[in-house]
Structures are given as structure tokens and as C-alpha cells.
Amino acid sequence: xxxxxxxxxxxxxxxxxxxxxxxxxxxxxxxxxxxxxxxxxxxxxxxxxxxxxxxxxxxxxxxxxxxxxxxxxxxxxxxxxxxxxxxxxxxxxxxxxxxxxxxxxxxxx
Amino acid sequence: xxxxxxxxxxxxxxxxxxxxxxxxxxxxxxxxxxxxxxxxxxxxxxxxxxxxxxxxxxxxxxxxxxxxxxxxxxxxxxxxxxxxxxxxxxxxxxxxxxxxxxxxxxxxxxx
Numbered sequence: 609x610x611x612x613x614x615x616x617x618x619x620x621x622x623x624x625x626x627x628x629x630x631x632x633x634x635x636x637x638x639x640x641x642x643x644x645x646x647x648x649x650x651x652x653x654x655x656x657x658x659x660x661x662x663x664x665x666x667x668x669x670x671x672x673x674x675x676x677x678x679x680x681x682x683x684x685x686x687x688x689x690x691x692x693x694x695x696x697x698x699x700x701x702x703x704x705x706x707x708x709x710x711x712x713x714x715x716x717x
Numbered sequence: 718x719x720x721x722x723x724x725x726x727x728x729x730x731x732x733x734x735x736x737x738x739x740x741x742x743x744x745x746x747x748x749x750x751x752x753x754x755x756x757x758x759x760x761x762x763x764x765x766x767x768x769x770x771x772x773x774x775x776x777x778x779x780x781x782x783x784x785x786x787x788x789x790x791x792x793x794x795x796x797x798x799x800x801x802x803x804x805x806x807x808x809x810x811x812x813x814x815x816x817x818x819x820x821x822x823x824x825x826x827x828x
Contacts, residue, residue: 641816650821653815705763706751708761
């Protein structure tokens, strides 16, 4: 167990809908990273938050947004969902080393 | 842009043999290189990491070597076992502090 939690584990929704994924980092970690992993694909970095502020941006679509709250949990919002958004979404928290949560499997039908 | 190349994409070995996975990175300022193991449908798990001031690090059957001049690093697994079968990802820390991952190596260890 990495100490990073993510909810929900699975999410099934329809095209055009909006969903919110939640992540709680390990105790003491201020950074949260979001990654997308499509079938047979590597880990694509989406966005990083540090202590409530956006720190770095990767290949995140404009339809996606994130935020980190004062208690350091983070939410990733995905809107106007498309079939191609179906993927595993991981968050990771770090000091120096990144530890991954169990992921949320999103299926867009 | 920053990127990490990883080879091979698939690797099949006999139980007891060694496995080597190689990565190259583009950003000479990268100073931290972790390796993750991911079993099907599960989270990537850190198995070993190395910092740029060290050339080699070992942990039981796993070792990582780093050549900063050539900008490449490798994962060595000795005495492979069937439970080593998984996808392995190398990564390098990017200029924004995030990790840049290679595309992964699917390792199969045949009993």
C-alpha cells in the first residue's frame, strides 16, 4: 500500500458527460501528479499541483482541469467525455519519490 | 522536448536468466531516475531508483546503472522468476519536477 488513495476505482459513463476523480496524497506529501494510461500505452503526465498551486502542466486537454484543496486532496475533472478518454487515471504523490495510487478506471461508452 | 526512450518493448527470458532493460534520456539536467514495475491493472510500484551522483545501485536481484555522459541508464534483473513478469517503466525527472516515463518493457519470464 503506497498510502495514496483514489476514488472511485471504476467509473462508467457516456460520451459528453463530466466526471470527477479524487486523490488523497500520502501524509506529509505536498505534491500531487495526475497521469493518464491508455490501453497498451505508457504513463502520460497531465498536471502537477504543489500545496494548492498548479506547478507543472503536461499533455492535459482543455476539457480536463484539476485542483488541489487546502487539505491537499486533489480532484481531476474531465468534461465533454469522448470514447478516447477511456483509460486508467493515476495520481501520485511525492516528496522526492513518486508513489502511485491504485488508479481509477474510466470507461466512456 | 524532454523524452525518455526505452528498449526493448518486449523481453522474454527463461526462469533463472538475467534481463536487461535500457533507457536513454534527453535532458542532461535530469538528476533522478526511478524504475517502476506494473502488473496488469495495478498501480506502478517503485522498485529501485538512482540519483545522478551515483553510478550503480543494487537491491538483492535488481541493479540499476547510470552513465551520465552517455545519458543512459539500465535495469538489470538477475535470476529471474515468473513473478518478475510485468511491465517495467523507466523514468527521468524533467525540468518541471515531474517524471518523464519511457513507453515500458513487457517482461515475460518462462518457467
